[in-house]
Amino acid sequence: MSRMETILSDIQRWYAAQCDDDWEHSFGVTIQTLDNPGWSVRIDLEGTLLEEKSFEQVTKNETDQSWLICRVAERKFTGYGDPGRLEEILSIFLQWAKSGSNWLSVNYASAQEEDHKF
Numbered sequence: 001m002s003r004m005e006t007i008l009s010d011i012q013r014w015y016a017a018q019c020d021d022d023w024e025h026s027f028g029v030t031i032q033t034l035d036n037p038g039w040s041v042r043i044d045l046e047g048t049l050l051e052e053k054s055f056e057q058v059t060k061n062e063t064d065q066s067w068l069i070c071r072v073a074e075r076k077f078t079g080y081g082d083p084g085r086l087e088e089i090l091s092i093f094l095q096w097a098k099s100g101s102n103w104l105s106v107n108y109a110s111a112q113e114e115d116h117k118f
Contacts, residue, residue, distance in 0.1 A: 007090050014097060017104040023047050031086070038067075039086045041079040043093060049107045050097060051075045058092055 001009075015029055027044035034040050045051040055072035068081035070092045077096075079089035097103045 004087055007087060010094050011090055017106060018048055038082045041089045043077040045077060046075040047107055049105055055096055
């Protein structure tokens, strides 16, 4: 299995672990292209174990054609980078997500709070 296949497999596993018949209706993972050109990645963290986890911004500005920025704000991981940085952006997210004790766990506290609203 190639490195990129592993990254995509792990992103899919994290996303699937968050899906609880509710979260996926409002949140998810978005990968788009930019017109400068480059990549944009947005991963919703609300309702996940990552929503309160601290993240140190990653910025790489080597040249106008070689750049990357990843940050967490407003309960979203966002990553932007030049056309060759998609794999690196996803790797930065996964490295951060996996630094927890069980990166595929679901935020049961949020799910239980939702159940008690009715």
